[in-house]
Amino acid sequence: xxRMRNALVDRERLKTAxxxxxxxxxxxxxxxxxxxxxAAVVWAFAAAFPSLYIGRPIPYVVGSIANADAYSRIxxxxxxxxxxxxxxxxxxxxxxxxxAETPISEWSASAHDAIDRLLAAAAAAGSAADVADxxxxxxxxxxAGEDDALFRGASVAKNDPNHYLVRPMVExxxxxxxxxxxxxxxxxxxxxxxxxxxxxxxxxxxxxxxxERGPASSGQVGALLERRLRERFSVWLPDDFKTALxxxxxxxxxxxxxxxxxxxxxxxxxxxxxLLTRVPLVKKDDRLVSRGEVITIDKMGKLRxxxxxxxxxxxxxxxxxxxxxxxxxxxxxxxxxALYFKVAEGRDAGIRxxxxxxxxxxxxxxxxxxxxxxxxxxxxxLPIGVVxxxxxxxxxxxxxxxxxxxxxxxxxxxxxxxxxxxxxxxTAGWFFVYMAARVRWRGLLLLMALLSGLIGSVAFIAWxxxxxxxxxxxxxxxxxxxxxxxxxxxxxxxxxxxxxxxVSGLVVLMLLPWVERLFGVTTRIRLQDxxxxxxxxxxxxxxxxxxxYHHSSVVGTLAEAAAEAVGGDGLRARIGAMFHDIGxxxxxxxxxxNEAGVSRHDLLGPHMSALVIVNHVKDGAEIAKSYRxxxxxxxxxxxxxxxxxxxxxxxxxxxxxxxxxxxxxDAFTYPGPRPQTPEAAVVMLADAVEAAVRxxxxxxxxxxxxxxSSLSRERLLDGQFxxxxxxxxxxARVEDVVIRLLLSMYHGRVKYPDAPAGNGGKxx
Numbered sequence: 001x002x003r004m005r006n007a008l009v010d011r012e013r014l015k016t017a018x019x020x021x022x023x024x025x026x027x028x029x030x031x032x033x034x035x036x037x038x039a040a041v042v043w044a045f046a047a048a049f050p051s052l053y054i055g056r057p058i059p060y061v062v063g064s065i066a067n068a069d070a071y072s073r074i075x076x077x078x079x080x081x082x083x084x085x086x087x088x089x090x091x092x093x094x095x096x097x098x099x100a101e102t103p104i105s106e107w108s109a110s111a112h113d114a115i116d117r118l119l120a121a122a123a124a125a126g127s128a129a130d131v132a133d134x135x136x137x138x139x140x141x142x143x144a145g146e147d148d149a150l151f152r153g154a155s156v157a158k159n160d161p162n163h164y165l166v167r168p169m170v171e172x173x174x175x176x177x178x179x180x181x182x183x184x185x186x187x188x189x190x191x192x193x194x195x196x197x198x199x200x201x202x203x204x205x206x207x208x209x210x211x212e213r214g215p216a217s218s219g220q221v222g223a224l225l226e227r228r229l230r231e232r233f234s235v236w237l238p239d240d241f242k243t244a245l246x247x248x249x250x251x252x253x254x255x256x257x258x259x260x261x262x263x264x265x266x267x268x269x270x271x272x273x274x275l276l277t278r279v280p281l282v283k284k285d286d287r288l289v290s291r292g293e294v295i296t297i298d299k300m301g302k303l304r305x306x307x308x309x310x311x312x313x314x315x316x317x318x319x320x321x322x323x324x325x326x327x328x329x330x331x332x333x334x335x336x337x338a339l340y341f342k343v344a345e346g347r348d349a350g351i352r353x354x355x356x357x358x359x360x361x362x363x364x365x366x367x368x369x370x371x372x373x374x375x376x377x378x379x380x381x382l383p384i385g386v387v388x389x390x391x392x393x394x395x396x397x398x399x400x401x402x403x404x405x406x407x408x409x410x411x412x413x414x415x416x417x418x419x420x421x422x423x424x425x426x427t428a429g430w431f432f433v434y435m436a437a438r439v440r441w442r443g444l445l446l447l448m449a450l451l452s453g454l455i456g457s458v459a460f461i462a463w464x465x466x467x468x469x470x471x472x473x474x475x476x477x478x479x480x481x482x483x484x485x486x487x488x489x490x491x492x493x494x495x496x497x498x499x500x501x502x503v504s505g506l507v508v509l510m511l512l513p514w515v516e517r518l519f520g521v522t523t524r525i526r527l528q529d530x531x532x533x534x535x536x537x538x539x540x541x542x543x544x545x546x547x548x549y550h551h552s553s554v555v556g557t558l559a560e561a562a563a564e565a566v567g568g569d570g571l572r573a574r575i576g577a578m579f580h581d582i583g584x585x586x587x588x589x590x591x592x593x594n595e596a597g598v599s600r601h602d603l604l605g606p607h608m609s610a611l612v613i614v615n616h617v618k619d620g621a622e623i624a625k626s627y628r629x630x631x632x633x634x635x636x637x638x639x640x641x642x643x644x645x646x647x648x649x650x651x652x653x654x655x656x657x658x659x660x661x662x663x664x665x666d667a668f669t670y671p672g673p674r675p676q677t678p679e680a681a682v683v684m685l686a687d688a689v690e691a692a693v694r695x696x697x698x699x700x701x702x703x704x705x706x707x708x709s710s711l712s713r714e715r716l717l718d719g720q721f722x723x724x725x726x727x728x729x730x731x732a733r734v735e736d737v738v739i740r741l742l743l744s745m746y747h748g749r750v751k752y753p754d755a756p757a758g759n760g761g762k763x764x
Contacts, residue, residue, distance in 0.1 A: 036342050036355065040334035043359050047334075047366040047410075048326035052319045054370050070289040076309035078282045078302055088272055095271065096195045096206060097264040099215075099257040101181060104174070114138045115248060119165045122154035141251070146244040153241025168232045169249065176228050177253075181207070181215040184255045188217040198257060215257055222250045282306070329413045330366075333406055334359070340402055350519065354395055357518065358403050361387045365407050369414040379415045380424070380460070380497045384408060385449060385504025388429040390511060392436035394519035400437065404429035420463040428456025428501060440528040440571060442509055449505025453498035460497065522572075522630030530575050530629065537582055537627055547593030548584045551690060552577060554745070558686035558738050563679050565737045566730040573679040576636030579629060580683055583620025583637070587612060593694075606653035610646050610668045617641060617670060632677075639680045640687055641670040642720040674723050681724035682734055685712055693742055704742050708735055 121134035131154075132147040142150075154165060181198055183191065188209065196215070197204040208214040216224065226246035233242055282288075288302055289295065295303075311318055341355040369382055384407040391400035408426040415421055432452040439445045508515075516523060533539075541549040556577035563573035581591075588594045590601065590612050601609040620637040650668040657663050675681040688711050693699055696707070712735050715721060721731065 035352070036338035037335075039356070039359065040331065040338040043334040043337075043363060044327050044331035047330040047363055048323055050367065050370040051322045051326045054374050066289045066291055066293045066295060069287060069291050070303065072282050072284055072286045072288055072306050073310050074306070074313050075281060075283050076306060078305050091271060092268070094195075095264075095268050096197045097191070098197045098199060098204070098260040098267065099181075099183075100260050101198055101200050102254075102256045102258070104178065114140060115169065115245075115252060116166045118150070118248075119154055119169075119245075122150045123165070125151055125154070127151065140248060143244075143247070145240070146248070149238065149240040149244045153237050153245075165233075169229065169245065172225065172228045172232050173249070177221060177225065178256065180213060181257045182221055182253060182255050183209065183215045183217055183257050185217060187255070187257075187259055188215070191215075196257075199260070199263075218250070218253070218255075221253060222246065225249055326413065333362075333409060333413075337362070337403075337406060340399075354399065354519065358387075358391065358395070358399070361390060362403065362406055362410060365410050366414060369411065373414065379411060379418060379421045381500050382407075382411050382421075382425065383500065383504050383507070384411065384425045384429055385432055385452065385501045386507050386511075388432045389436050389445075389449070389504060389508030390515055392433040393508065393512065393523045393525075394515040394521055397433070397437055400433040401430060404433055420460050423463045424456040424460035424497065427459040428452040428497075431455050432501070436508070438524065440524050442525055445509060445525065446502065446505045449501045449508070450498060453501030456501065457497045520631060522632045524569070524571050527571050527575050527630065530579075530633070531571070537579065537623070537629075540585055541582060545581075545584050545588035545591075545594050547595075548581050548588060548591060551593050551694070552579070552581055554690050555580065555683065555686045558690060558741055559679070559683045561741055562682045562686060562734040562737045565733045566678055566682075566726070568678040568682065572632055573682050575630075576633050576640075576679060577683045577686060579620075579624060579633050580637050580640045580687060581616065581620065582623050583616035583618065585623065586616065586619045591616070593691075601649075606649040606656065607667055610649045610653075613646060613649070614670055632679075635676065636680045636683050638671075639673055639675045640683050641672075642674040642684060642715070642718075643670055643672040644715070644718065644720060645669050674720050676723055678724055678726045678730065681721050681726045684720065685715065685734060686738060688715070689738055689742065693746065699742075699746050701743050704746065705739055708739050708742070 118131075118134055118138050118140055121138075122131045125131050125134065128148040128151040131151045132142060135142050135147065191209040193208075193210055195206050195208050198207055198215070199205075210216075226243060229242045229246050229249075230239070282302075288306060289299055293299070337355065337359060341351055341358070365382060365384060365387060369379070371377075372379060372381055384404065387407045388400060388404040391403045395403075405426065408422045408429060411425055412418065412422040429452070432448060435448040435452070436445060439448060512523065512525065515521075516526060538549070541552065556574040559577040560570040560574035564570035584591050584594070590609075592599070601612075604612070617638060617640075621634050624634045624637055645665055646668045650663065650665060653663045653668070675684050689708050692707055692711060693704060696703060699707075712731060716731065726734075
């Protein structure tokens, strides 16, 4: 008891010395370690610098409802994109395309020169056959009966065919047909009902396609031609003559108007350019947005343009004042981060790495926030979930909570004091931190991210409820898909916040390998992969060292329950216990749990036996590294015996040594180190206890309790737990859990009586 009391006194003395060392560390930091202070100053200026160029956030987003009238504070020019687009569409729909007209000389030659000669030949012909021969020579196809109709009609005007036949036809063509123009079928259909420009002698003339005096299609020309010929020719000419002549003329006619695509395109582009150069002026006190109006993309752009124009009108004073204010606010946050990491986590080796990574994540959050302001996107899209997730998986719980709070305060700064955003992100972030540090499966992490978004949305809505902003809940519009700000928020907008956290969860999963490598940690998600019994090392252990596998399984069960009882990581303890004895795969037959009735150590000297036994620690670490087991598992393999002494072989060596020869304990001591974490300490105790209890013959509850207490006290007095962080109270809880589990494993069993002979002699 005196020895135990002295050990406890020494332990308290060490704690007091550590406390004084911590206090002196803080004082020394004030004098010499300025890295954190310089980093904080640089971070603050880097975070505030974009505010020189990016204005205040617009209190609305696309799809939100304006809760008040907004007026311009200054005159500025504004391209109304929606109005311009509509004007361009109107221009394109009403623009008169250009058409070039065939010269009258070419048109006349192709249209009626051959017909004039045919009429003259018909007037001089002696029979219808002569008319048919003349038509063939002039390459004018005639239909059945038309040669006779032409012969009879032309014979009536035989005395002067030019006066009675040719001249009336030419007058109809040149007065009624040619001035209107003829369009091909495709062009006529494309331009029907539109006004076009007909270029005649370099001068444009407007005409309505399909109108009474406008360009006509071939079908319209045929009907018009027949009607005009009937009216123009003498009444004593037969009707079949007029019909045949109209058909012949129509077959000779070609489109007289051709589309000038290049000229039309050039003129349209010129008019469009002229239209777009007319920039309307928005005057001071003009209304930009009306209360209750839905904020469209165009209106959002107008509000942003007014903000930029106002900033420009203020010269350097407004941006500099905003910069100074942001520098002060961000410097306060940066100093808080520096003080936290240096003081609260100053004992850890990787403090600077965590500080710089955390600062970088927060700075990235700042710049994404500025980007959201610049593009007019809602503040609910700030990816604070990435900061919370990376911190939760790579750092301590309190550090994760602290960085999440800093990121939430960043949203308060860059979005001009939006407490609803901060409350939503803080609530969701702390829940995500708590859950992300505990989940074991990737799918569950995504589910927790989604649930975090829902919780943050509830907090966001509740905050706005406290301000009475509930009208929009009853004025939902299916087109409002983004979360509105500035006092009005459609309920469907909550999906934006939920989606943000879900995407943040995906990003955290993608960053998981880099997070583990950067911080030198093994997350529970990755640890869960090693809990699978299909792992190659565990399969080897089952086949090559079944006793060791059974021993490791029991130790894993004890270690997991004990670690969780003291607030440790039960999964990490169980995985470490499952692999702690894999070094025995090198020589499994030299360990008692794998012996087949005969101990090989009976043939070895104690020193050689100790060397074989101690090597399983070194061999286990090498095997674990070759199989790329997590660093925390390798550490537990190296620490699960600490610097303990193999008493059996040491006593055997002392007994066999000649009288007067002193046997050193060093040759029978494990190389260590001692357990550095509570989980490693729990594995050490569970390993020793399970092996000792298994060696008992018919262990009783009293024997188990005494054995566990004895082994625990022995290692405590030997100093094996001093570096693990395990307190006396926690050690007592570990003992209670281990005893309870061992009692359940080795409980007494009822002896069954022999069955009657009629039952085949079997036991029930």
